[in-house]
Amino acid sequence: IGEYCYEWLAAMKGKFAKRENPRINYAYHFDAALYARYLRRLSEPKGVKRVEGKIKEIRTREGDGFVTALELTDGRIIEGDFFVDCTGFRGLLINQALAEPFISFTDSLPNDSAVALQVPVDIRTHGMEPYTTATALDAGWAWNIPLYGRIGTGYVYCSEFLSKEEAEAEFRRHLGPAADHCKANHIKMRIGRTRNSWVKNCVAIGLSSGFVEPLESTGIFFIQHGIEELVHHFPSGEIDESVVRSYNRGVAEAIDGVREFLTLHYAASDRDDTPYWRSVRHDIQMPESLRERMDLWSRRLPNAKSVNPAYHGFESYSYSVMLLGLGHQPAASLPALDHMDDRNAIAAFRAMRERSDYLAATLPSQYEYLTHVRTQTTSREEEMVPAAALYSDAGQLWKELVALNARA
Numbered sequence: 281i282g283e284y285c286y287e288w289l290a291a292m293k294g295k296f297a298k299r300e301n302p303r304i305n306y307a308y309h310f311d312a313a314l315y316a317r318y319l320r321r322l323s324e325p326k327g328v329k330r331v332e333g334k335i336k337e338i339r340t341r342e343g344d345g346f347v348t349a350l351e352l353t354d355g356r357i358i359e360g361d362f363f364v365d366c367t368g369f370r371g372l373l374i375n376q377a378l379a380e381p382f383i384s385f386t387d388s389l390p391n392d393s394a395v396a397l398q399v400p401v402d403i404r405t406h407g408m409e410p411y412t413t414a415t416a417l418d419a420g421w422a423w424n425i426p427l428y429g430r431i432g433t434g435y436v437y438c439s440e441f442l443s444k445e446e447a448e449a450e451f452r453r454h455l456g457p458a459a460d461h462c463k464a465n466h467i468k469m470r471i472g473r474t475r476n477s478w479v480k481n482c483v484a485i486g487l488s489s490g491f492v493e494p495l496e497s498t499g500i501f502f503i504q505h506g507i508e509e510l511v512h513h514f515p516s517g518e519i520d521e522s523v524v525r526s527y528n529r530g531v532a533e534a535i536d537g538v539r540e541f542l543t544l545h546y547a548a549s550d551r552d553d554t555p556y557w558r559s560v561r562h563d564i565q566m567p568e569s570l571r572e573r574m575d576l577w578s579r580r581l582p583n584a585k586s587v588n589p590a591y592h593g594f595e596s597y598s599y600s601v602m603l604l605g606l607g608h609q610p611a612a613s614l615p616a617l618d619h620m621d622d623r624n625a626i627a628a629f630r631a632m633r634e635r636s637d638y639l640a641a642t643l644p645s646q647y648e649y650l651t652h653v654r655t656q657t658t659s660r661e662e663e664m665v666p667a668a669a670l671y672s673d674a675g676q677l678w679k680e681l682v683a684l685n686a687r688a
Contacts, residue, residue, distance in 0.1 A: 537592025
């Protein structure tokens with residue numbers, strides 16, 4: 281079915297341009313450090329006060345246990361009425377100070393470690409791939425994310441099957457000589473979710489709330505979803521327990537839904553050439569709801585009624601693509617199709633293929649498109665930025681993307 285998909289055909293030829301939206305769906309590869317700096321510059325003029333320091337102690341109120349203040353290592357006290365815990369896997373407020381338990385998902389998603397590198401690439405010579413690549417390795421999988429001038433890459437693996445030294449060695453063999461002088465960053469991941477992300481006057485957002493392994497890049501989605509839900513549920517004064525329950529239910533259902541979708545990636549695999557892949561096939565605990573759905577999907581492709589009904593960011597076509605890509609075809613098509621004329625469908629497929637071929641032939645390459653964007657200016661008085669220069673301002677890049685789309 282890829283031959284009838286605009287995105288697939290464009291990606292296979294290294295092509296992309298935002299001007300074709302909405303014909304082509306796309307996502308962004310951002311340099312996280314640049315984007316964080318941009319968000320800081322955006323928020324501080326709007327009244328956000330930034331206090332830099334390390335937390336020494338979290339103070340709670342006697343009687344109800346509400347958080348009242350943070351004491352920093354230099355003696356400063358940060359008081360507040362409401363706290364958002366963004367302390368990552370440590371969960372300093374939600375898990376440690378307020379003792380909210382963490383629910384592990386490692387019985388169904390065993391990957392708990394990663395080793396990451398940044399590998400320089402001569403994109404002028406080699407070009408850029410307009411997509412993320414995930415490649416299965418002996419005890420997990422590796423991601424490859426192309427940026428302008430380098431690749432962000434890492435190996436997500438299960439520490440029960442590999443030590444960190446063994447994982448780095450295998451990963452470097454996978455990458456080849458280009459990564460010989462690149463520094464490796466080892467990461468220990470906490471897979472699962474805090475039972476309740478809102479406890480008393482504290483809401484956990486991001487890794488302190490929950491994280492499933494990054495196979496579908498859902499970390500930022502969880503942050504965004506948590507923030508949006510908090511906006512909808514923000515307290516007006518006293519903490520309303522019905523509001524708290526509603527928030528916790530929405531956040532938990534989203535994380536649990538992603539857990540189920542990721543488990544499908546492994547449960548539907550037929551790979552068994554290493555101890556890790558044999559264990560993934562036979563030892564992981566599949567949620568009973570997913571087991572029932574997979575039985576149904578063996579007879580019918582997933583649809584909006586048969587996937588996890590809770591909002592979790594993935595539509596039914598995501599499930600279909602995953603199952604078909606792993607060789608799982610339903611036993612039969614929908615019976616209603618046997619009573620329909622094929623001519624309209626054939627004409628529609630032909631039109632899709634012609635449009636796909638046209639897009640693939642006329643779109644610029646990823647390198648050409650980004651180089652074009654990076655050499656544009658939002659003001660005629662500004663100097664042109666050399667194509668080889670790296671942006672230090674993600675906000676400027678964003679403005680130029682918007683301006684280019686408007687001109688096109």
